[in-house]
Amino acid sequence: MKYFSLNNKEHHSNFENAVIRGLAPDKGLYFPERIVKLPDGFFKELSEYDKVEIAFEAIKEFVGKEIPDADLLDIIKETLDFDFPVVPVKANTGSLELFHGPTLAFKDVGARFMAGSLGYFIQKGSLGKVTVLVATSGDTGGAVANGFLGLDGIDVVILYPKGKVSEIQEKQLTTLGKNITALEVDGVFDDCQRMVKQAFLDSDITEKRKLTSANSINVARWLPQIFYYFLAYRQLMEREMKLAFSVPSGNFGNICAGLLAKEMGLPIDHFIAANNANDTVTNYIQTENYQPKPSIATISNAMDVGDPSNFVRILELFENEYSSVKNVLSAYSFNDEMTKKAIKDVHSEIGYTMDPHGAVGYLGLQKFLEKNPEYYGVFLETAHPVKFLDTVEEATGEKVQIPVVIKGLMDKKKKSLQISNYEDLKGFLLS
Numbered sequence: 001m002k003y004f005s006l007n008n009k010e011h012h013s014n015f016e017n018a019v020i021r022g023l024a025p026d027k028g029l030y031f032p033e034r035i036v037k038l039p040d041g042f043f044k045e046l047s048e049y050d051k052v053e054i055a056f057e058a059i060k061e062f063v064g065k066e067i068p069d070a071d072l073l074d075i076i077k078e079t080l081d082f083d084f085p086v087v088p089v090k091a092n093t094g095s096l097e098l099f100h101g102p103t104l105a106f107k108d109v110g111a112r113f114m115a116g117s118l119g120y121f122i123q124k125g126s127l128g129k130v131t132v133l134v135a136t137s138g139d140t141g142g143a144v145a146n147g148f149l150g151l152d153g154i155d156v157v158i159l160y161p162k163g164k165v166s167e168i169q170e171k172q173l174t175t176l177g178k179n180i181t182a183l184e185v186d187g188v189f190d191d192c193q194r195m196v197k198q199a200f201l202d203s204d205i206t207e208k209r210k211l212t213s214a215n216s217i218n219v220a221r222w223l224p225q226i227f228y229y230f231l232a233y234r235q236l237m238e239r240e241m242k243l244a245f246s247v248p249s250g251n252f253g254n255i256c257a258g259l260l261a262k263e264m265g266l267p268i269d270h271f272i273a274a275n276n277a278n279d280t281v282t283n284y285i286q287t288e289n290y291q292p293k294p295s296i297a298t299i300s301n302a303m304d305v306g307d308p309s310n311f312v313r314i315l316e317l318f319e320n321e322y323s324s325v326k327n328v329l330s331a332y333s334f335n336d337e338m339t340k341k342a343i344k345d346v347h348s349e350i351g352y353t354m355d356p357h358g359a360v361g362y363l364g365l366q367k368f369l370e371k372n373p374e375y376y377g378v379f380l381e382t383a384h385p386v387k388f389l390d391t392v393e394e395a396t397g398e399k400v401q402i403p404v405v406i407k408g409l410m411d412k413k414k415k416s417l418q419i420s421n422y423e424d425l426k427g428f429l430l431s
């Protein structure tokens with residue numbers, strides 16, 4: 001499959017180059033040249049396929065022959081070796097739980113698929129050693145560290161803001177060792193992000209090391225998120241109701257993958273972008289005016305984004321037609337008080353525990369269903385409640401059960417290097 005840059009449609013790339021580069025040379029996001037519709041028969045017979053076969057059919061056109069089928073199947077098997085259940089919460093509402101992977105948040109799928117793809121291109125031998133350099137505000141770092149752990153030919157360097165990630169998130173980043181190095185930055189997430197960007201532009205570094213990024217702009221992290229929607233639909237297809245999916249959104253990679261799945265023919269009727277106080281897209285849907293803003297800190301911090309990077313991909317999917325976007329996509333915003341109340345109410349009335357991100361998704365869905373009762377709705381539960389322990393326990397007044405994987409993690413010893421400025425990062429990368 002060929003990709004083009006959203007800044008210049010004349011700039012083309014194959015899948016391999018798009019995965020290795022992340023962004024096009026003109027800083028545009030890569031977008032597939034064609035979106036191939038899958039046959040109706042495939043969707044009708046979905047229940048006869050297992051999850052690996054479904055994922056393979058969904059993604060194979062986007063990869064093309066650049067990864068042979070057998071290798072692609074192996075990558076998918078490793079990516080999807082946990083469950084993606086739709087758990088009934090109310091008569092018209094289900095929760096698609098995406099937190100059963102190794103780091104307990106949905107980014108495991110994208111990180112593992114990207115690690116598998118990059119690993120394949122490296123062992124094929126044309127690339128040499130690669131350094132994955134990534135800044136994290138919490139969940140990305142753990143998922144990337146876990147996904148890339150022990151891969152030959154790849155070093156992973158993660159920058160995270162000192163004292164700004166939760167204890168569990170920090171342990172997930174700093175206890176793995178091997179080819180993973182955690183740099184603890186004396187600063188905030190934006191400082192980490194800025195230093196990473198500067199390193200990509202620094203020829204002293206790029207002459208010595210081949211750098212790549214692992215955030216959601218990379219097609220190998222973005223595209224495999226279509227799997228969630230196919231796997232959820234397989235569990236819902238018996239219902240003869242229209243389907244709506246509510247996606248708690250930050251950089252809008254996940255929901256954009258859902259919209260792509262719909263474009264491929266998956267019978268989902270409507271999407272809801274559920275936002276916290278960072279309401280740039282909510283305002284766009286209401287006014288047609290896209291006005292980026294600085295981000296605001298909230299309790300659903302993985303969604304604290306004021307200028308979502310994948311929004312341009314959504315516009316491209318709808319050929320920049322506002323009316324087409326609006327037909328398929330609703331958007332609502334909720335503040336922290338509303339989010340905490342939803343966690344509390346659903347816990348006490350139904351006995352289901354949501355994390356703050358899932359709770360925003362739940363609220364978005366309920367708001368849509370009030371006006372559209374003919375739908376069955378699913379919200380995406382993107383993180384395990386234990387990752388946001390303090391907020392959830394305060395809201396429910398009950399202890400969250402700690403999963404076994406986390407108990408083992410908390411006993412491990414943190415290992416990080418402290419850095420305070422760009423020169424420290426450069427010194428490390430050149431050493």
Ligand SMILES: *Cc1c(COP(=O)(O)O)cnc(C)c1O
Binds near residue numbers: 139249251255357382
């Ligand atoms: C990253 C993340 C999100 C936001 O996903 P986007 O694809 O950036 O919109 C939502 N919830 C959790 C828990 C996350 O880690």
